Amino acid sequence: MDRKQHIAIFTTASLPWMTGTAVNPLFRAAYLSKDGVRKVTLGIPWLTLKDQELVYPRNITFRTPSELEGYVRHWLEDRTGFKPTFDIRFYPAKFSIDKRSILPVGDISEIIPYEEADVAVLEEPEHLTWYHHGKRWKIKFRLVIGVIHTNYLEYVKREKNGQLQAFLLKYLNTWVVGIYCHRVIRLSGATQDYPNSIICNVHGVNxxxxxxxxxxxxxxxxxxxxxxxxxxxxxxxxxxxxxxxxxxxxxxxxxxxxxxxxxxxxxxxxxxxxxxxxxxxxxxxxxxxxxxxxxxxxxxxxxxxxxxxxxxxxxxxxxxxxxxxxxxxxxxxxxxxxxxxxxxxxxxxxxxxxxxxxxxxxxxxxxxxxxxxxSWEAATERFLRAAQLDQPLKKLDSAASMKNFASTSFSMRSGVEEASAYIHNLASGFEISRRAFGAIPGSLKPDEELSKELGLATPTAQKQGSSTTD
The missing domain is CATH 3.40.50.2000 (Glycogen Phosphorylase B;)
Structure with a gap:
């Protein structure tokens, strides 16, 4: 039966932090859902109060995800002049003081159920996948699109031992983006190059x-x-x-x-x-x-x-x-x-x-x-073309497309990618190796505070459940 194409947008920041990845994916979700042709969900990070105080300006904090959602929607409606129809779902996250960045905790793909897993848009895909441990994005979603926002190499070059760090980071980014994304959109030529990527500014102006x-x-x-x-x-x-x-x-x-x-x-x-x-x-x-x-x-x-x-x-x-x-x-x-x-x-x-x-x-x-x-109308048109989403939904749902995205091919390229994904999944599954690559301590799974605030199963409950089934 025909149904609306579902696009899940995951981003690395949220208002009231006025950074590009808090603002631009928010507008993208609003304008992609405006015509009612597709269903859109925006996944944004939820921080505990302690981390909110480190990130959000002017002492603005939120007790619950619904309170933050109300703030985000009011801000957006005030600027667009219309009431957006997309959903907002929160994933657990922590703030890294040394990186001045919000990083995901656990497998954030879980906020989208399998029956809705058509298209995933990863805003800053390298950032979202450096420490990803869980379901492989390319397997869960029929199509995964990465939008490259940040010139990480330029920032790293300005730090101590910057040239060496940039050299290593370049290959790490290429590795994780290749594992997890089918298509890559670079906002400009200022970003590092990626295989099979396209340069297109898919951002508009408020x-x-x-x-x-x-x-x-x-x-x-x-x-x-x-x-x-x-x-x-x-x-x-x-x-x-x-x-x-x-x-x-x-x-x-x-x-x-x-x-x-x-x-x-x-x-x-x-x-x-x-x-x-x-x-x-x-x-x-x-x-x-x-x-x-x-x-x-x-x-x-x-x-x-x-x-x-x-x-x-x-x-x-x-x-x-x-x-x-x-x-x-x-x-x-x-x-x-x-x-x-x-x-x-x-x-x-x-x-x-x-x-x-x-x-x-x-x-x-x-x-x-x-x-x-x-305008954001033009930016949305450019995004749909660059991501090749201006095609009918049936092309994504066809058996041929499913075969391309499933882990069933024994070709050399597919085999290498499978092995590479396995190595990344293995390395990201241990606290020692995660910490060695700069992950936030305790970010493999949501802690009790994050779980409680987001209504997830708490670590204590998970342990009790597993003990009764052993």
């Missing part, structure tokens, strides 16, 4: 920013830009602050007419503020705030020299609001080059020239085609 841009264009003659330039982003050196402050310090004479404001909060906030003071009064540092805040409407130029992003969300938001964007000529910015207000540079002289040129000109108004390209 519709609120497109509305802001349209309103500002309509009222531009009445209210011109009154501020020069700004940058907004998590205040850590690797997010472009080091590069930007160096450019401003080295060329402060040429840019003497420029006033720059930096907005952000993060581990390096104090150091960034001290470095900015040394440059002079034309650079000021402020706490982080929502990019949609009316304060930012007055700025004409968005400066973003970061090269660690894969596709920078704030760059897309600035373009949507009708601002000039000055960014590096880098693979992460390739998608943005189609917009006339995006100005790229390849050296410090180019940065100075493009910045001064932007200050002396007026941004172009976005036409309907450009506005659509930035």
């Amino acid at each position: 519709p609120k920013f497109l509305d802001i841009g349209k309103n500002l264009e309509e009222n531009h003659g009445q209210k011109p830009f009154t501020r020069d330039a700004y940058y907004i982003g998590k205040m850590i050196w690797s997010k472009g602050y080091k590069e930007l402050l160096k450019l401003l310090r080295d060329h402060h004479k040429e840019l003497s007419v420029l006033k720059v404001d930096l907005y952000g909060s993060g581990e390096d906030s104090d150091q960034v503020e001290e470095a900015a003071k040394e440059i002079g009064e034309f650079v000021n540092v402020h706490p982080g705030r929502d990019h949609a805040d009316p304060l930012f409407h007055d700025y004409k130029v968005f400066l973003n020299p970061s090269t660690t992003d894969v596709v920078c969300t704030t760059t897309a938001e600035a373009l949507a609001m009708g601002k000039f964007v000055i960014c590096a000529d880098h693979p992460s910015n390739e998608f943005f080059k189609q917009f006339p207000n995006c100005r790229t540079y390849s050296d410090p002289k180019g940065f100075v020239n493009e910045t001064l040129r932007a200050l002396s000109e007026e941004p172009s108004e976005l036409n309907s085609t450009q506005r659509h390209e930035l």
